[in-house]
Amino acid sequence: MDDWDLGSNTDPELVPYGRGIPPTVKQLAHITPMNDFQRLEDMFKRHGDHLAAMLIEPIQGNCCSIMARVEYVQLARELCTKYGVMLIIDEVKSGFRVGKSGIQGLMGVVPDITTFAKAVANGYPISVVAGREDVMRTFRYGGASHGGTYTAHSVSLAAADETLRILDETPALDTLASYGERLKSGISEILDARKIVHSYTGHPSMFGLFFAEAPPDNYRAWKTSDYSFYDAMAYHLHDLGIIVEPDSREPWFMCEAHGLDETCLTDTLKAVETAVDLVLEHGVQAAE
Ligand SMILES: Cc1ncc(COP(=O)(O)O)c(C=O)c1O
Known part of the structure; x- marks a missing residue:
C-alpha cells in the first residue's frame, strides 16, 4: 500500500x-x-x-x-x-x-x-x-x-x-474485557475534559483509539486518516514508562495481569493524561 x-x-x-x-x-x-x-x-x-x-x-x-x-x-x-x-x-x-x-x-x-x-x-x-x-x-x-x-x-x-x-x-477473558472497558472510559474522560474528539474500534480486549468522530472502517480509510496525535502521544507515553505500540496500526492488547492490579489502571491513566497535555502543549511534531 x-x-x-x-x-x-x-x-x-x-x-x-x-x-x-x-x-x-x-x-x-x-x-x-x-x-x-x-x-x-x-x-x-x-x-x-x-x-x-x-x-x-x-x-x-x-x-x-x-x-x-x-x-x-x-x-x-x-x-x-x-x-x-x-x-x-x-x-x-x-x-x-x-x-x-x-x-x-x-x-x-x-x-x-x-x-x-x-x-x-x-x-x-x-x-x-x-x-x-x-x-x-x-x-x-x-x-x-x-x-x-x-x-x-x-x-x-x-x-x-x-x-x-x-x-x-476462570473468568480470565472477562477480566481482560472489563479492564479494557475501564481503560477506554478513563481515556475518554481525559480526552472529553479537553474537548478532544475521539473514537474506538475493535473489542475492549484489543482496541484501537482514533482522534476522529468515527473510526475508519477499512485500511484505505485508515491510510487517509490523521494519526499524528496518536503518534505524538505514544512517544510521550514511552518516556512516562507506558510502552504502547508506537505504530498507530497496532491495537492496545489487554492481558489478565493488567486487570488484576488496580495500580496498573491508575498509573496508565495518569501517564495518558500527562502525555495528552504534552501533545497539546508542544503539538503533534513532538514525535519527530
Ligand atoms: C492476523 C495474523 N494472521 C496471521 C499471522 C501469521 O501467523 P503465523 O506466524 O502463525 O503464520 C499473523 C502474525 O502475526 C497475524 O497477526
Missing part, C-alpha cells in the same frame, strides 16, 4: 511482501476493501467460480482493530456458500482473546477453515488450523499435505492445554 496513490480511487497494485514469490501468484489473488458490500458482491460475480477460498480477519489485528460489520461477514459467508468457496476466518490475534469462541462466535458466522495462534497457548509458539470435519479430513496421505519439524510439539500443546483449561475454568 505504501506507494499507492490514495486519490486515484483504484485498487492498490498487489506487490509481494518479500522476495521469492512468483509474479504469477498475483493473478490468483483478488482484493476487496473491507465493509464494501457492493465490491464484495462484484468480486464474487466476476471471479467466484474460480476462487478456492476467501480470507478475512474480522478484527484487523495489524490495523487498529478496525472491524468488519457483522452483516459484511454474513454476506461473505452467504457468497462463499453460493459459489462453493471456502471461508477462512483469521483469528490469529482475536482467537481466545475476545471470547472463547473468537470473533466468529461473537458474530455468529461459521467459517470452513479458521486459524489461531498467540493467545491459544498464551504466547508459547503454536499455530492452529481448524475447520469443518470434512475439510480437516482431507489432511492425510493423498489429500492435502501438512507437516513440519515442530508440528504438534508437546511443549506448545501442553501450554495450549493449560491455557484452554484456565480460559474454561
Whole structure:
C-alpha cells in the first residue's frame, strides 16, 4: 500500500511482501476493501467460480482493530456458500482473546477453515488450523499435505492445554474485557475534559483509539486518516514508562495481569493524561 496513490480511487497494485514469490501468484489473488458490500458482491460475480477460498480477519489485528460489520461477514459467508468457496476466518490475534469462541462466535458466522495462534497457548509458539470435519479430513496421505519439524510439539500443546483449561475454568477473558472497558472510559474522560474528539474500534480486549468522530472502517480509510496525535502521544507515553505500540496500526492488547492490579489502571491513566497535555502543549511534531 505504501506507494499507492490514495486519490486515484483504484485498487492498490498487489506487490509481494518479500522476495521469492512468483509474479504469477498475483493473478490468483483478488482484493476487496473491507465493509464494501457492493465490491464484495462484484468480486464474487466476476471471479467466484474460480476462487478456492476467501480470507478475512474480522478484527484487523495489524490495523487498529478496525472491524468488519457483522452483516459484511454474513454476506461473505452467504457468497462463499453460493459459489462453493471456502471461508477462512483469521483469528490469529482475536482467537481466545475476545471470547472463547473468537470473533466468529461473537458474530455468529461459521467459517470452513479458521486459524489461531498467540493467545491459544498464551504466547508459547503454536499455530492452529481448524475447520469443518470434512475439510480437516482431507489432511492425510493423498489429500492435502501438512507437516513440519515442530508440528504438534508437546511443549506448545501442553501450554495450549493449560491455557484452554484456565480460559474454561476462570473468568480470565472477562477480566481482560472489563479492564479494557475501564481503560477506554478513563481515556475518554481525559480526552472529553479537553474537548478532544475521539473514537474506538475493535473489542475492549484489543482496541484501537482514533482522534476522529468515527473510526475508519477499512485500511484505505485508515491510510487517509490523521494519526499524528496518536503518534505524538505514544512517544510521550514511552518516556512516562507506558510502552504502547508506537505504530498507530497496532491495537492496545489487554492481558489478565493488567486487570488484576488496580495500580496498573491508575498509573496508565495518569501517564495518558500527562502525555495528552504534552501533545497539546508542544503539538503533534513532538514525535519527530
Ligand atoms: C492476523 C495474523 N494472521 C496471521 C499471522 C501469521 O501467523 P503465523 O506466524 O502463525 O503464520 C499473523 C502474525 O502475526 C497475524 O497477526
